[in-house]
Amino acid sequence: MTEPSNTTLSFDDLARTIQARRSLYGTLSGLRLDRAAPGEAWASLPYRPVFVGDTETGVLHGGVVTAMLDESCGMAVQLALDGTRAIATLDLRIDYQKPATPGLEIRAHSICYRVTRLIAFVRATAYQESEDDPVATATACFMVNANRTNMLRDKAIAAYGALPELDAPDDPAGVFASSPFARCLGIRVGHDDTLMMPFSPRIIGNPILPAIHGGITGALLETTAIVGVTRELGVDARPKPIGLTINYLRSGRALDSYARVSIVKQGRRVVAFEAQAWQDDPAKPIASAFGHFMLRQTPGLDEE
16 A cells, blocks of 8 residues: 555546546446536446346345445545545435336436535435436535545555456345345345345455445445344335435444344334444444334335
8 A cells, every 4th residue: 555645636637536446346336427526426327137126126226326325425525625535434314215217327416515624514316317306315424534545546455356246146045036236245144133244345445445335334234124124023025215324333344244133113104223234243333224114014015
């Protein structure tokens, strides 16, 4: 790893560098920075079968949207800075407005509307055909000068060789038989209803540390919540995500990650849950999440 440089970049050079030096997961996913302005990023993500969360509907996994919004928000923050400072997500709140239409790419418009000495504040919209008809909206806080590494300046140690493709191995008898994205991440159910996500270069966000992509940690937490709530309540159809707030407590290192969920409150139509993710010590979580699901008692029933 090289020593970080304090030389600022021109805005055009900054935008080009952000486009070229994506997270490893962002690069593999095909996420693009389509347009840039000071503090604003317009990004797009192509539709791919591996991103699907439920093969019966073809709808994208919520974690795909979470990871895209996390990274596009980070791009907006970098576009509000000068390229010399490292950033890290502190918290991310996602409000799901409607399921993404299968087969269409997802776009995101993120705005960093305030930067203090240590914190940057961002809001974002994920949409397909029109920003006025969002798939999801998000707000986030990022720490500025988060660590001594800088993805825009430092070079990662080439420790992983050629990166693997994003694929979803078949597992027709498994819990995630109908969720290609969960299979892509290698998520599996362990003992005591704990879910495990093995470390892989494909899920790296910051390749300098290296650290797991914050959006992928969010995907693990959301998947854990869906599986846990469905099992505990004994419902026939998967619950519909309404909102999810993720608090990032420490960097996810190059280790396997674990997560479990607990139900906070159950109503007739809405359930509140809390989930935690950790690595080598459950007492030291790397992230926690609080959210709400809408219960759908009949498969295919989409209540508003």
